[in-house]
Amino acid sequence: MSELNGAQSLIRTLVDAGVEVCFANPGTSEMHFVAALDTVPEMRGVLALFEGVVTGAADGYARIAGKPAATLLHLGPGLGNGLANLHNARRAHTPIVNVVGDHATYHKQYDAPLESDIEAVAGSLEGWVRRSEHTKDVGADAAATVAAAQDAPGRVATLILPADASWGEGGETCAPIPPRVPQAVDATTVKDVAAVFGTGEPVALLVGGSACREEGLRAASRIGAATGAKVFVETFPARLERGAGLPSIERLGYLAEQVAYQLDGIKHVVVAGTKAPVSFFAYPGKASDLVPEGAQVHTLASVAQDVTRALNEVADLVAADTEPVLAPESRPALPSGPLTPQNWVEVIGALLPENAIIADEANTSGLMLPMATAGAPRHDVLTLTGGAIGYGMPVATGAAVAAPDRPVLNLQSDGSALYTISALWTQARENLNVTTVLLNNRAYAILRLELQRVGAASGGPKANDLLDLSRPDMDFVKIAEGMGVPASRATTAEELAEQLQRAFAEPGPHLIDAVVPPLL
Amino acid sequence: MSELNGAQSLIRTLVDAGVEVCFANPGTSEMHFVAALDTVPEMRGVLALFEGVVTGAADGYARIAGKPAATLLHLGPGLGNGLANLHNARRAHTPIVNVVGDHATYHKQYDAPLESDIEAVAGSLEGWVRRSEHTKDVGADAAATVAAAQDAPGRVATLILPADASWGEGGETCAPIPPRVPQAVDATTVKDVAAVFGTGEPVALLVGGSACREEGLRAASRIGAATGAKVFVETFPARLERGAGLPSIERLGYLAEQVAYQLDGIKHVVVAGTKAPVSFFAYPGKASDLVPEGAQVHTLASVAQDVTRALNEVADLVAADTEPVLAPESRPALPSGPLTPQNWVEVIGALLPENAIIADEANTSGLMLPMATAGAPRHDVLTLTGGAIGYGMPVATGAAVAAPDRPVLNLQSDGSALYTISALWTQARENLNVTTVLLNNRAYAILRLELQRVGAASGGPKANDLLDLSRPDMDFVKIAEGMGVPASRATTAEELAEQLQRAFAEPGPHLIDAVVPPLL
Structure with a gap:
């Protein structure tokens, strides 16, 4: 019989499998887990004041670390609070070991106030859910959860931990279980897809998933350069490597109109590590399927397969002697004058430090960002994969925990900021190098646009009022302080540049409340 | 064919059924609902910046208004963000018309980024879920949802509204559907329960649900006074009427140890409008069922029945000539000196205005509140029915919308404040008369207690760090401003008294950051 309780066997097993950070918002049913942290020095506990920060931070951590963090959530309501950012993580194929505490097994029958259907909520993530009923199984369940989280292409795997399984004696650690690695694409598919690029008809190559890193992008760029195919990155990549010295590949647009323009005349859409493009929302009288009429879709690799290898194989067939097209070093000049939707991105492009991580939730304010940063030093961009807003601050927090030596820049729209604003407190507590540029246009600007795009009657005073954040104006300087x-x-622009340089130069988090008028 | 679109028929039907307020955090798929607000002047739209504020405000509104508000949430992630306060509403049996926008019906097959299993999440509330697939049915579905929400004892009823059902033409309004009213308790049960009070053995009467209003409490008090039964109110009543001139009935304690003391020696537990007491959490080696060993439980009325009438009938049998025991007018003297867990509640007791509504999420800081306010002017207390923290600020917001002429006092612990802090912005926007007293003890104080109570090894430095909110200290003055x-x-105490008087005297919201040391 071991001398570990269930919680200790859990944390020990996680650490042995390489899970070294737990983002936590615990309650009574998780107190043994909390106490057990002191018995496993390799596990770092990071406290957040709201579960959406916990789950978003776990997402950001794994996107940068390349391995999962654990969460610690308090029963069904805690999971509910964390659900929106778990949704984003699901869409990003981020591995997360999602630990949800529950009542003791024998306590559930009493329907105590916090009792709820945790499986139903966790199951809505279409992920992997396990309930660890017995202390002796907790270690094995934990190892299975870590493996499930890392099975290609990665997922949110939920481990429900009843309090008595956690506090019981007789916990047993379990050795790591190797996760399922990405499968290679078969040679026939590679050959067939390669042939598409030789038809002479216009081809678009759309890459996503793990192919949004350097190696995949280089292969895609070679294919485009050799064959004339238009190459795009999926609209919301989990992690996109870009900047000077890397291929600068345009992202597919968010608006259907943009995509129609980008894919105009295309006869073949080759997808690699993503799916054929669809509209983010439906609009009256407009198509949801954004593949041009009459065009054929060819799938080179699903997101669960080895996309980069498949792209390299296609490139070797169709672009053997072609080099990728790399972005030259190039920064915008530092602009001056009152902030505008155009000049603030130039400030970012001019000053972005080496090896930065951008957590991008700038939304409408950031439409011109990609051009301004294409030739900036190499950096990663993390995006809003699932469309559930309130992702930027937590993801930036987790990214900074994963990469303490890299500058993290969170570009954050005001309308999305309040969902998970307490991430700032965790950034301060952990002294994380996160610089938040709060794009404060005092409106749900994207919804003003959408109100028109869906064909709703032009907004009356009540409708417009519901999209207006200026009554009262929020003072993000005070909120951050x-x-x-x-x-x-x-x-x-001068103030933004001066404050940004100072923020990057000083350790710890900073926030700049950038008062930028709406683009629209 | 009507000239209404689906959204207009929905809002018109809601208004006709008496639903006049919609707390909203909309997105693109809800833009037609937003636009339709301008066509139905009777519907008030109240914007919140996070869905937990929306759902908590709808809970607080209905607890005070006695009828439901509508929500407006953005797809599955919006529902997820609102889930914790919907959980509290479910436990409070609060009627809520929970409107969740979804993608257009034909768009769902494309698995766009925001696609998720809304039914699974809404279904976890064990409530009532309907998807309105066709524009012409939206009005009827809305009427059915309002009725379902109000069916005794009240529930969260979810209406999923696809965008095309909302924007389609041919909407038809629907007349209100009468909800199911509380059933009367049969005469035999009344007689049998009345007999329990005549056995000569010690009896506890535990009242809950709608019996926590004046009439039910008067009947319970009469029964106690005439028979010697101990009378208690359930631990977390949705709405408790109390103060001078009303029966002052002790609430059953939160901690099992308190309940053991309160029910010591009891042989019969009569429950009316609630269930037999169970422990909030499980603790190693302690019972979950808090009914004393050997005692019998007798159910007078379930929460869905006419509890108050049943209590009156029992009182007429066992206490025909007995008057209820009413709390005399009595206020503590205004204390002085540095704030303590004792003296801050005396300030509240001394200054509570007439007809106030207290939204109580003071948690450990408020343990001594009931005594200090028992003889204050008549007031309502709203409590954390489901245990999902982050309820106080939103519920106070909704209560103030329901009762603009009543002072609302939100007693808010710091550890629970950050979940839904943006409720303050909605309070400012709507100029609501909410005074927030933020009990700032800079710790998850309740978890410090719970760490010991669950028998976890006495907290090491990492465990204690996860329960500590003092690094950095939060400045709630700046956050509120x-x-x-x-x-x-x-x-x-002097400062608190002075600031509290000023806050009550001035219209609109105020926050007082009350630096009170932890009780424990």
Whole structure:
């Protein structure tokens, strides 16, 4: 009989499998897990004040670390609070070991106030859910959960941990279980897809998933350069490597109109590590399927397969002697004058440090960002994969935990900021190198646009009022300072540049409340 | 063919059924609903910046208004963000018309980024879920949802509204459908339960649900006074009427140890409008069932029945000539000196205005509140029925919308405040008369207690760090001001009294950051 309780066997097993960080918002049913942290020094506990910060941070951590973090959530309501960012993680194929505490097994029959259907909510993630009923099984269940989370292409795997399984004696650790690695694409598919590029008809190559890293992008760029195919990155990549010295590949647009323009005249859409493009939302009288009429879709590799290898194989067939097209070093000049939707991105492009991580939730304010940063030093961009807003601040937090030596830049729209604003407190607590540029246009600007795009009657006063964030104006300097993060306000490009340089130069988090008028 | 679209028929039907407020955090798929607000002047739209505020406000509104508000949530992730406060509403039996927008019916097959299993998440509330697939049915579905929400004892009823059902033409309004009213308790049960009070053995009467209003409490008090039974209110009543001139009935304790003391020696537990007491959490080696060993449980009325009438009938049998025991007018003297867990509640008791509504999420800081306010002017107390923290600020917001002429006092612990802090912005936007007293003890104090109570090894440094909110200290004055709410800090009883009087005297919201040391 071991001398471990269930919680200790769990944490020990996680650490042995390489899971070294737990983002936590615990309650009573998780107190043994919390106590057990002191018995396993290799596990770092990071406290958040809201579960959406926990789950978003776990997402950001894994996107950068390349391996999962654990969460610690308090029963069904805690899982509910974390669900939106788990949804984003699911869409990003991010591995997360999602630990949800529950009542003791024998306590559930009493329908105590916090009792709820955890399986139903976790199951909505279409992931993997296991309930660990017996202390002696907790270690094995934990190892299975870590493997499930890492099975290609990665997923949110939920381990429900009843309090008595956690506190019981007789816990047994379990050795790591190797996860399922990405499968190679068969040679016939590679050959057939390669032939598509030789038809002489216009081809678009759309890459996603793990192919959004350097190696996949280089292969895609070679294919485009050799064959004339238009190459695009999926609209919301989980992690996109870009900047000077890397291929600069345009992302497919968010709006159906943009995509129609990008794919105009295309006869073949080759998808690699993603799916054929669909509209983010439906609009009256407009198609949901964004593949041009009459065009054929060819799948080179699903997101669960070895996309990069398949792209390399196609490139070797159709572009053997072609080099990828790499972005030259190039930064915009530092602009001046009052902030505009155009000049703030130029400030970012001009000053982005080496090896930065951008957590991008700038939404409408960031439409011109990609051009301004294409020739900036090499950096990663993390995007809003699932469309559930309130992702930026938590993901930036987790990314900074994963890469303490890299500068993290969170570009954050005001309308999305309040969902998970307490991430700032965790950034302060952990002294994380996150610089938040809060794009404060005082509106749900994207919804003003969408109100028109869906064909809703032009907004009356009540409708417009529901899209207006200016009554009262939020003062993000005060909000950030209230959570322990030094903050300042920028209304001109010069102020933004000066404050951004200072923020990057000083350790720890900073927030800049950038008052930028709406683009639209 | 009508000239209404689906959204217009929905809102018109809601208004006709008495639903006049919609708390909303909309997105693209809800834009037609937003636009339709301008065509139905009777419907008020109240914007929140996070869905937990929306759902908590709908809960608080209905607890005070006695009828449902509607929500407007954005697809599955929006529902997820609102789930914790819907859980509390479910436990409170609060009627809520929970409107969740979804993709257009024909768009769902494309598995666009925001696609998720809304039914699974809504179904976890064990409520009532309907998807309105066709525009012409939206009105009828809305009427059915309102009725389902109000069917005794009240519930969260979810209406999933696809975007094309909303924007389609040919909407038809539907007349209100009468909800199921509470059933009367049969005469035999009344007689049998009345006999329990005549056995000569010690009896406890535990009342809950709708019996926590004046009439039910008066009947319960009469029964106690005439028979010697101990009378208790359930631990977390949705709405408890109390104060001078009303029966002052002790609530059953939160901790099992308190309940053991309260029910010591009891042989019969009569429950009316609630269930037999169970422990909030399980603890190693302690019972979950808090009914004393050997005692019998007798159910007078379930929460769905006419509890108050049944109590009156029992009282007429066993206490025909007995008057209820009413709390005399009595306020504590205004204390002085640095704030303590004892003196801050005395300030509240001394200054609570007439007809106030208390949204109580003071948690450990509020343990001594009931005594200090028992003789204050008549007031309502709303409590954390489901245990999902982050309820206080939104519920206070909704209560103030329901009762604009009543002062609302939100007693808010710091550990629970950050989940739904943006409720302050909605309070400022709507100029609501909410005074928030933020009990800032800089710890998850309840978890410090629970860490010991669950028998976890005494907390090591990592465990204690996860329960500590002092690194960094939060400055709730700045946070509130950043969201447009005037705020001040109190460190002494005199300061709290002065600031509280000012807050009650001025219209609109105020926050007082009351620096109170932890009780424990």
